[in-house]
Amino acid sequence: MMTVTLYDFWRSSAAYRLRVAFGLLGIDYHSVVVDLPSEQNRAPAHLARNPQGLVPAVEIDGMMMTQSLAILEYLDETRGAGFLPSDAVGRARVRTLSYAIAMEIHPVCNVSVAKFAVAHSGGGITMESWMETFVGRGLAAYEALLDHPATGRFCHGDQVTMADICLIPQVYNARRWGVDISLHRRINAIMAELEEIPAVAAAHPDRHNSKG
Amino acid sequence: MMTVTLYDFWRSSAAYRLRVAFGLLGIDYHSVVVDLPSEQNRAPAHLARNPQGLVPAVEIDGMMMTQSLAILEYLDETRGAGFLPSDAVGRARVRTLSYAIAMEIHPVCNVSVAKFAVAHSGGGITMESWMETFVGRGLAAYEALLDHPATGRFCHGDQVTMADICLIPQVYNARRWGVDISLHRRINAIMAELEEIPAVAAAHPDRHNSKG
Numbered sequence: 001m002m003t004v005t006l007y008d009f010w011r012s013s014a015a016y017r018l019r020v021a022f023g024l025l026g027i028d029y030h031s032v033v034v035d036l037p038s039e040q041n042r043a044p045a046h047l048a049r050n051p052q053g054l055v056p057a058v059e060i061d062g063m064m065m066t067q068s069l070a071i072l073e074y075l076d077e078t079r080g081a082g083f084l085p086s087d088a089v090g091r092a093r094v095r096t097l098s099y100a101i102a103m104e105i106h107p108v109c110n111v112s113v114a115k116f117a118v119a120h121s122g123g124g125i126t127m128e129s130w131m132e133t134f135v136g137r138g139l140a141a142y143e144a145l146l147d148h149p150a151t152g153r154f155c156h157g158d159q160v161t162m163a164d165i166c167l168i169p170q171v172y173n174a175r176r177w178g179v180d181i182s183l184h185r186r187i188n189a190i191m192a193e194l195e196e197i198p199a200v201a202a203a204h205p206d207r208h209n210s211k212g
Numbered sequence: 213m214m215t216v217t218l219y220d221f222w223r224s225s226a227a228y229r230l231r232v233a234f235g236l237l238g239i240d241y242h243s244v245v246v247d248l249p250s251e252q253n254r255a256p257a258h259l260a261r262n263p264q265g266l267v268p269a270v271e272i273d274g275m276m277m278t279q280s281l282a283i284l285e286y287l288d289e290t291r292g293a294g295f296l297p298s299d300a301v302g303r304a305r306v307r308t309l310s311y312a313i314a315m316e317i318h319p320v321c322n323v324s325v326a327k328f329a330v331a332h333s334g335g336g337i338t339m340e341s342w343m344e345t346f347v348g349r350g351l352a353a354y355e356a357l358l359d360h361p362a363t364g365r366f367c368h369g370d371q372v373t374m375a376d377i378c379l380i381p382q383v384y385n386a387r388r389w390g391v392d393i394s395l396h397r398r399i400n401a402i403m404a405e406l407e408e409i410p411a412v413a414a415a416h417p418d419r420h421n422s423k424g
Contacts, residue, residue: 051353051357067312092285096277104266144264
């Protein structure tokens with residue numbers, strides 16, 4: 001099989017999702033660092049990979065792919081990954097959970113968006129207040145969505161799905177910014193299960209910090 | 213077939229996507245207005261439908277569903293909607309395009325997020341400057357993504373897909389906030405094709421303004 005290349009940055013939540021996914025699938029990938037603090041993502045070489053200037057990008061099956069959830073769905077379809085359940089209703093629930101993080105929290109809390117808000121607020125907004133507001137309310141809603149009979153050991157049943165793959169980096173980010181999620185019983189129970197999985201532990205940003 | 217109920221608000225981009233989808237599929241739905249300016253979306257009745265407090269929510273097939281893209285995928289799977297192509301590579305491209313709007317632009321420009329930034333910025337941020345920044349850069353990237361051999365009359369080939377269904381409300385929002393998209397040749401050509409479709413025209417916010 002051809003080499004898979006992940007254009008990666010250790011702290012990118014979206015890249016972290018793919019490190020988890022590749023690990024779960026046992027896909028041995030080649031990693032190329034795109035350093036976000038020095039804006040390598042805005043350089044022509046990276047814009048040629050992804051006109052959005054975002055990480056991750058993935059070279060796989062002879063194509064350059066972008067958008068982590070589109071890649072997770074592609075891996076599910078082409079590798080039988082099981083990241084989505086086999087029934088349409090279950091798939092809809094896993095997508096709803098995934099989007100509750102990947103659409104409602106992650107983009108708003110993207111560092112470039114938060115930095116723009118901070119930079120133009122004259123001190124009225126800090127990185128911490130921004131994260132507290134949007135990660136806080138987003139994960140509170142996520143906890144409520146988990147109050148559902150289909151929740152199991154993981155977000156949907158007893159198998160790791162795309163919803164868990166979205167949750168892992170979001171909880172990392174909540175911790176990074178000091179957002180208190182201690183009362184979210186279901187999220188914490190699921191995270192404890194997830195952190196037992198070697199592929200999940202191996203994908204943690206601290207293991208991929210190019211400065212580390 | 214059971215009635216489909218759309219919990220709708222005329223200016224919600226995500227609800228607008230579903231009005232387009234139901235129209236394209238010829239699904240006759242019952243509309244219930246959830247008035248966002250008076251915060252009916254935060255009322256217990258709506259939080260019971262969607263703990264995230266967002267519109268749309270859809271009652272369909274005996275379930276309450278949320279997250280517009282999860283619902284579009286569900287309609288594709290259960291109604292043969294054709295909103296996603298039949299090949300995995302095409303599906304990945306349509307999802308990438310859809311997420312470039314639904315993840316990268318729409319949540320950041322959600323009115324509640326923009327209002328929070330404006331309210332805490334002491335005049336440094338206005339609704340217009342926020343929208344100009346994030347809709348502007350997002351649609352510029354979208355135009356670049358359309359520079360691809362698979363782009364056709366519509367965003368992917370010659371059939372309306374989820375990518376077009378995401379584009380329509382985003383262009384409405386760009387116009388609403390005065391973001392100049394006149395130089396985005398591909399977006400404008402596709403929008404001109406889309407606006408010819410009766411179901412697309414019928415879903416326009418001006419036709420659903422409860423105050424209108």
